[in-house]
Amino acid sequence: MCKIHEDFMLEAIRLSKENIDNGGGPFGAVIVKDGKIIAKGVNKVTKNNDPTAHAEVTAIREAAKVLNNFDLTGCDIYTSCEPCPMCLGAIYWSHLNKIYFGNTKNDAKNIGFDDAFIYDEIMIPIEKRHLPTIQILPDKAIEAFVKWENKDDKIEY
Amino acid sequence: MCKIHEDFMLEAIRLSKENIDNGGGPFGAVIVKDGKIIAKGVNKVTKNNDPTAHAEVTAIREAAKVLNNFDLTGCDIYTSCEPCPMCLGAIYWSHLNKIYFGNTKNDAKNIGFDDAFIYDEIMIPIEKRHLPTIQILPDKAIEAFVKWENKDDKIEY
Numbered sequence: 001m002c003k004i005h006e007d008f009m010l011e012a013i014r015l016s017k018e019n020i021d022n023g024g025g026p027f028g029a030v031i032v033k034d035g036k037i038i039a040k041g042v043n044k045v046t047k048n049n050d051p052t053a054h055a056e057v058t059a060i061r062e063a064a065k066v067l068n069n070f071d072l073t074g075c076d077i078y079t080s081c082e083p084c085p086m087c088l089g090a091i092y093w094s095h096l097n098k099i100y101f102g103n104t105k106n107d108a109k110n111i112g113f114d115d116a117f118i119y120d121e122i123m124i125p126i127e128k129r130h131l132p133t134i135q136i137l138p139d140k141a142i143e144a145f146v147k148w149e150n151k152d153d154k155i156e157y
Numbered sequence: 158m159c160k161i162h163e164d165f166m167l168e169a170i171r172l173s174k175e176n177i178d179n180g181g182g183p184f185g186a187v188i189v190k191d192g193k194i195i196a197k198g199v200n201k202v203t204k205n206n207d208p209t210a211h212a213e214v215t216a217i218r219e220a221a222k223v224l225n226n227f228d229l230t231g232c233d234i235y236t237s238c239e240p241c242p243m244c245l246g247a248i249y250w251s252h253l254n255k256i257y258f259g260n261t262k263n264d265a266k267n268i269g270f271d272d273a274f275i276y277d278e279i280m281i282p283i284e285k286r287h288l289p290t291i292q293i294l295p296d297k298a299i300e301a302f303v304k305w306e307n308k309d310d311k312i313e314y
Contacts, residue, residue, distance in 0.1 A: 009294045016301040023312065026305040046312045050218055051227045051251035057209050070208045080298050085279055086246025092275045092288065093243060094208035099290040102298020111302045112313060118249045122242055123280050131249065133256040137166045141237050141259025144173040145268045148183040155180065155203045156269060 008032055008078040009100055015042050016055070016080035023047060026111075027055040029079040031063040031072070031096070038075070039063035055079060056087035060094050070157055072096050081108055084115040085122050093157075165189055165235040166257055172199050173212070173237035180204060183268075184212040186236040188220040188229070188253070195232070196220035212236060213244035217251050227314055229253050238265055241272040242279050250314075 008030055015028025025043035032038065041059030045051055056079050064070055072094040081103040083091060091099060109116040126133045148154065165187055172185025182200035189195065198216030202208055213236050221227055229251040238260040240248060248256060266273040283290045305311065 006294060010297065013294065013298050013301060016298070017304055020301065020304050020308060020311075025314070026301040028301075045227050045250075045314050049221050049225055049227045051221055051229070051314075052209065052214050052218060052247045054250075061207055061209055064206050064208055068206055070202050070206045072208070080301060082292075084246055084250075085242045086244075086250060088279060089241055089243025089246060089275055090209045092271065092278065093202075093211075093241075097289075099288060100293050101290065102292070102294050103302060104292070104295075107295075107299060107302055111306050114249065118246055119279070121249065122245060122276070131256060132254075133258065135239075135259070135261070136257050137163060137170065137259050138261070138264075140167065141170050141173070142264060144170060144177065144183040144185075144237060145260060145264055147174055147177050149268050151177060154177075157182070157202050157208075 004035065005078075005100060008037065008076075009080075009102060011037065011040075012055075012078045012080045013102060015040060019043060019055075025113075027079070027081055029055040029059040029077055031059050031075050031077050033063075033067075033072075033075045038066050052086065054084065054087050055081075056083050057090050060090050060096075064094065070094070076100065081105075082115070084108075084113075085118050161192065162235075162257060165194065165233075166237075166259060168194065168197075169212075169235045169237045170259060172197060176200060176212075182212075182270075184236070184238055186212040186216040186234055188216050188232050188234050190220075190224075190229075190232045195223050209243065211241065211244050212238075213240050214247050217247050217253075221251065227251065233257065238262075239272070241265075241270075242275050 019042040039062035044053040196219035
């Protein structure tokens with residue numbers, strides 16, 4: 001592994017440690033474009049009372065702001081821990097090119113985080129999940145999708 | 158299905174249609190606590206240049222702000238479409254009690270959204286995914302988790 005990749009990961013790890021001192025969870029991430037860090041993120045769930053403010057999501061939001069674009073094609077993410085399903089989803093939606101990670105979801109599980117449990121849940125059919133999930137009014141809901149399909153000037157993403 | 162559940166879903170669907178007129182994606186969600194809507198969300202990906210601003214994530218952030226708490230135990234979410242992996246992860250992390258949804262991930266796929274693809278990716282091992290995902294420096298990354306474990310006054314979530 002080239003030193004430059006290690007340097008970016010070391011910065012993500014440094015952030016993950018620093019964030020503990022700041023009262024947050026032990027997670028950090030950086031987003032890199034053209035060999036430079038353009039955004040950093042740490043876990044701010046408890047600090048901001050935002051359950052979605054994981055390090056990767058925070059870094060992605062920041063990078064999108066910096067580039068003024070919801071599409072981060074051409075960027076890589078270095079995250080101190082394997083992304084949870086929420087963060088992995090965010091990485092796909094933002095079209096990041098590559099993920100470098102340090103700790104695994106099982107390392108996270110071992111210190112009390114739900115990452116592995118959520119992966120398990122997502123992989124099983126809705127009706128077998130712990131979280132009750134019920135479909136209602138599909139005939140009404142689909143009207144919005146028909147409306148979307150028929151719109152000519154929509155911005156796709 | 159009781160009328161009250163249908164009324165909450167009808168509001169989520171109304172938001173999903175209204176959002177198309179406002180230039181956003183065809184998705185809406187509401188969060189309900191004690192029989193009342195406490196937060197609403199629509200897809201603001203293109204409007205805010207935020208790839209994480211799906212309707213459910215937006216509603217969850219708003220609900221957490223309203224309750225001043227990252228833990229939304231006791232709340233249900235009504236979303237016009239089955240949550241994507243990012244939103245489903247956010248729902249687990251925020252400890253919502255129940256999901257009601259209208260359209261399915263395949264309905265979303267049929268109008269050009271990546272939900273089903275991302276589900277497929279998450280379910281396969283890292284080394285088989287389209288998105289290159291590489292572990293580096295695990296020996297350094299784990300230091301943050303050890304530090305977290307040894308911290309006495311941490312706020313767990």
